[in-house]
Amino acid sequence: MNPNVPIRGPIPIRHCNICGSPVVHRVPDGDNAPRAVCSACDHIQYQNPKLIVGSVPVWEDRVLLCRRAIEPRHGKWTLPAGFMENEETAAEGAAREAMEEANARIEVEQLYTFFSVPHISQVYVMFRARLLDLDFSPGPESLEVKLVREDEVPWDELAFTSVRRTLQHFFADRRAGAFLPRFDDVRPPER
């Protein structure tokens, strides 16, 4: 998915996406939260959190970072990641994003970090991964792609909290000799 759209709250649904009639926002029978319910055909449009899947692609003592060519956070550095698509697994989505953003082939290894970002209704899932070769280059959503050692990470120029924390955990765990999956939340004003 092209994430070239500013992050914002739930879209204010006004019409049924099946029959086109106006919706009303009410709590359906048997439910406990207001939903967009069609005034004509009763179809309910649910809105749920979106999953962002990505990876820490590793080559020897370095990890692959991408400098964003798109909003939000144009010009900032990130790990390859993006919205998970229907009909793919999370690992397939992480590999697809590495290819789209960095023309990079990776082998996904283990689930590594899991962050809920409730104020923007997103969940970030990052995997450890093996970069399979050095034939990478910027995809259309990246200005620049490079392998960095720990002391070369642009810590003050990272795009997202989940990326910063994932990299912090990664380098700390590598020094400790064991990678521990982590789950945590990201709260305002961070995102």
Next chain:
Amino acid sequence: MNPNVPIRGPIPIRHCNICGSPVVHRVPDGDNAPRAVCSACDHIQYQNPKLIVGSVPVWEDRVLLCRRAIEPRHGKWTLPAGFMENEETAAEGAAREAMEEANARIEVEQLYTFFSVPHISQVYVMFRARLLDLDFSPGPESLEVKLVREDEVPWDELAFTSVRRTLQHFFADRRAGAFLPRFDDVRPPER
């Protein structure tokens, strides 16, 4: 969210949910997959995988199971779980579902299992949790709720593959003395 709707593939979107005009299904500029694009206002309706969040609520050597009062899998046993809602964390969603399905208070501990189910565009995320008291009872979506030891689990009457595998991992890890987070996929015909 009330999951009282048969599981099925993506909804065939026919109208813009902002202005009500007909949509066309085409690949937007800068994207690489067909989307439902409004023919009048250009609004794009993305469809993405849904997250199901749940828990293994533990009391001494027993875990809390719920017998489903709703489709799919009416009458089968499950761990408390359901669709994650906007503006909550995954752990908050897991606790909410334990309350809705079993009137059970839990303290979420660690991320435990993560399953992609690509053929139905779902991701299951299950946490280990501590059941805080024995004052539980069936919620409106459950016929029956009970604590079971390993040898009392109705293995042939479980509702979902992700629930069966989570329980298998849980009891094996408990015998081994260490809980290891797992990620895996569920493929057809399982779900």
